Amino acid sequence: MGDRPQIIAGLLVFVGLFTFPFWHARASKTASAPPPIKLPVNEKQCVAPTSYMLTSHMELLGNWRNEVVRQDQRQFRALDGKVYEKSLTRTCMLECHKDKTEFCNRCHTYSGVPSCYCCDCHVEPQLIARRTP
């Protein structure tokens, strides 16, 4: 019973050290702000609300992939009724997010998520621009 103060003190020190990165960043105001991403100029609205795209774009793209390849369903009806073609290159990248390094990569690097391998096959516009003399 006499050890209680030491145990509690030890636990507090442990929790303090464990959460060091969080409170240190908050106290010293060095928390890095989300990186500026290059937003499309000609379009105001994405195929889904921004909050959904921020957290679930990979699920949306995965569904598009399965529906196009497996079920031959190529049209996507957005919440506002607008119909898009389910195509990473032609809808997402050629229309809006023309530069992968300024959009996808910035956020992925910031959040420490490894870069996806979508563009290993799906052609990014920058690559075409670089290839054409």
Place this chain on the structure above:
Amino acid sequence: MRITRKDFLRLSGLGLLGVAGRMAVRGVAKASASSAGSNATKRWGMVIDLQKCCRENGCDRCIKACNTAHNIPQFPDRAHEVKWVWNQPFETVFPLVQTDYARRAYAGQPIPVMCNHCASPPCVRVCPTQATWKREEDGIVMMDWHRCIGCRYCMAACPYGSRSFNWQDPRPAIAALNPDFPTRTKGVVEKCNFCEERLARGLGPACVEACQEKALIFGDFADSDSEPRRLLRSRFALQRKPELGTSPSIYYLV
């Protein structure tokens, strides 16, 4: 009320019989519904008129059109070759059609060959991941490159050599990237897809469009009034290796 052992067995037997009967009725209903539905489906196929095709020696417009449409890499090393449509000498395309005199008609002629989109494709049977499958609606043997693990069973199974493997990253070997179609990546198998991405947009296959002699005729084999079916009624045609029972959807008018 006490249930005797005999009554218990009798009741459970009856219950089982009821469940089995219901399942049987459902199965039969489902089977008859699907067979009725399959009458409405298409079967895409192609007829290649060799008399027209062989008019211009060394023509490779269909091959080039396919290469551009599908970002097909061109490796100088033949061991790494990737091909969807290509030319092969008549003797190797139809090794059994070699009578003493008749073979001279097409001796050494390059014949365009591609995936036969078989009615019973051996590649589909062996694929362990269902990365390749037969689309029931129109008979196209499809590929899902997201799912291909590169085991190459399908290449071993295909009797026509219609499949190619990407031994290395294909991108550096593609002259001009076409944004309308993805490239593939190292470690996947690929083959002709009958231009299913163009069919979805209401266009015909790229090779058919590129042929100036109109030697490639594409259409629905399930429709008895379609152009390929009319041609097959009036002229003699060959399939590749029909003895294997794969039932190819590509016919060659000789």
